[in-house]
Amino acid sequence: MSRRFAALLESASCQPGSRPHHMLSVIDVAILAIIALSGLIGALRGLIRELLSLVVWVASFAMMFAFSSRLASLVPETVFGSPGARLTVSALALFGGTFLVGIAFGWVLRQLFAGRVRSMIDRILGFLFGLVRGLVLVSLLVLLGHLQPEMRLEPWWQSSRLLPYFDLAAREIHKRLPEHLATHFSI
Numbered sequence: 001m002s003r004r005f006a007a008l009l010e011s012a013s014c015q016p017g018s019r020p021h022h023m024l025s026v027i028d029v030a031i032l033a034i035i036a037l038s039g040l041i042g043a044l045r046g047l048i049r050e051l052l053s054l055v056v057w058v059a060s061f062a063m064m065f066a067f068s069s070r071l072a073s074l075v076p077e078t079v080f081g082s083p084g085a086r087l088t089v090s091a092l093a094l095f096g097g098t099f100l101v102g103i104a105f106g107w108v109l110r111q112l113f114a115g116r117v118r119s120m121i122d123r124i125l126g127f128l129f130g131l132v133r134g135l136v137l138v139s140l141l142v143l144l145g146h147l148q149p150e151m152r153l154e155p156w157w158q159s160s161r162l163l164p165y166f167d168l169a170a171r172e173i174h175k176r177l178p179e180h181l182a183t184h185f186s187i
Contacts, residue, residue: 028162035134042130046122050129052109056102064095139169146170149186 024032042050071090072083080086142163145151157163174187 024161025156025159027156027160031138031160031162031166034138035131038134038137039127039130042133043123043127045126047125047129048122049106049110050126050133052102052106056099056106059102060095060098063098064091068094135166135169139166139173142166143170143173143185146174146185146187 045053068087068091071094072086075086075090077086080089145157151157171187174182174185177185
């Protein structure tokens with residue numbers, strides 16, 4: 001038996017329930033899985049399709065934020081009595097409508113180029129885009145974890161080897177949030 005393997009066995013059997021310092025926790029494995037899955041989806045879809053998808057999401061949110069107040073003012077009070085309900089329905093309608101138009105546009109583009117095989121470069125760039133998207137997604141999830149300050153005291157959070165890096169990214173995102181949103185996070 002090699003010395004390295006013996007040392008691994010010895011460190012793995014230190015204490016019941018403990019894990020060696022070089023092993024990943026369950027949350028670390030979940031983080032890596034999210035990033036890897038996002039990269040895989042990016043590779044399967046390719047950069048062009050991923051960028052089109054990003055444009056559709058951004059356009060949907062932009063339409064929702066830009067025009068939901070105006071649309072809400074056009075909804076009769078007899079349909080929705082509450083101003084909050086009118087605003088919510090208007091925002092959802094604008095987001096959903098823009099998203100559906102974007103999906104339809106993407107479908108038309110895919111049909112136009114259906115006979116062409118996507119290049120390996122498109123898939124590799126899609127994979128890299130997916131990895132970056134996964135990193136951003138995990139950072140946003142960690143930021144959401146700061147809505148509950150006691151979550152950072154949980155053993156799974158404390159034992160993670162990867163969460164501190166994403167916590168740094170979450171803090172950078174937090175610095176750029178509008179003040180009315182930033183106050184909700186305990187960072």
